[in-house]
Amino acid sequence: MKTRHLFASLAAASIVLAMPAFAADSAQDFVDKAAIGGKFEVDSSKIAQDKAQDQSVKDFAQTMIRDHGSANAKLQAVAGEQKLNVPAALDAQHQGDVDKLRSAQAPIDLAYVDMQRKAHADAVKLFESYARDGDNAALKTFAQQTVDTLKMHQQMIGKIAAGQHAITGATTPGVKTDTTPNAAALVPGANSFTEAQAKQRIEDAGYSSVSKLAKDDQGIWRGQATRAGENLDVGLDYQGNVVAANK
Template sequence: MKPRLLVASLATATAMAFSMHALAADSAQEFVNKAAAGGMLEVESSKIAEGKASDGNVKAFAQKMIADHGAANAKLATIAEAQKLTVPKELDAKGKADVDALQNGTDPVDGPYVELQRTAHADAVELFESYAKDGDNADLKAFAQQTVPTLKMHQEMIEKIATTDTAGGKGPRTTVGGTPDPTPPLPGANSFTEDQAKGRIQDAGFSDVSKLTKDDQGIWRGQATKGGKHADVALDYKGNVVAGNK
């Protein structure tokens, strides 16, 4: 069984400030700021992956992100400028840190890029869905509504890539019985919903997932079965699944 894709090393994962933008926008200008920042991050990080990724699926995904988000960014700018709103022209500090870490990391780029894209798309879907429902500007609200399906398609694509083996990458660390890996589960802002957390744990080969609750460190914890063994399971914000004998 091939391992699942994960950040290539803990050092890179710790150093990279994955983009964790606040997910709601209270005004049209705030939506433009956050949507533009996220869109630029998608494009700039994908340009790096297009050139440095070793896996063909990752490269193809990066190319699609450059095309799709490039077009969406241009459309957002046109609407915002017509509404006399300011459009950011550069990455924000967090986005720049993410891109710099991706560009300068010593590990293969595939794993860090995939994890960045998973987080960025989870944030983008929530931002756009929220504004599509409650936005205060009709034109931007329509743009958000039209863009949500594409973002969800991207999210499905990157989740599929994350569950396959990729050159230079390693999968989410899963341990059943004995002593779990001493590093995961990692504390951090967790964007997985309960259903998504259950799905990720099931993808790691577990069944009968139950009693899932998210603790104050952002870690989903519950119970599950694998290979006939009952286990306590944990899922952190990076997708690491860790289990031990119950």
């Protein structure tokens, strides 16, 4: 299958899925994970198109909707030929993630990107495993034909994530707001980062051993971390700014 990678527009002509990391125990198990993953990609990406702010995130979401619409149809056909059932609904975990995006205050760029990054890391493991060891020839071929494109999409979301998580300094933060970013001071405001996302954001800014994270009454995640051998107090505001001070 030929693909064309134009990162600026995030265009892709082939099919890709993002699924949980669990190795499939059987052909039906693979179909279950594939169908749930494909529906999650479409549902979450439709929300991102409406509530994301960065154009590269919107473009990636459109790519997911297009590719997974095709992928879901192909999976449905292959599974039908193999007399396998295709689940129509999300499982509790994926539905919970979709609900979080739907209820979150816009923009949701970082939350969506983080979900996509994890989903695609998991998907590469799943597809490589089934392409190598799958127990159904037709589905194994499907996995083999898909995994390279899946890796391409993983690279795309990795580049977007790097931009979203970059140390902002005097530049625009990854999560754009109407408030002028100030990397020297944390900005109070409603913070939609989860604890896991806050920890990841701080680590991506170059810190390690991030611990004791708690959100204060100003919406700022505060905790402890190390960098260059120093123990630091560290904070993360709703814009994505990371600021640290010596303990």
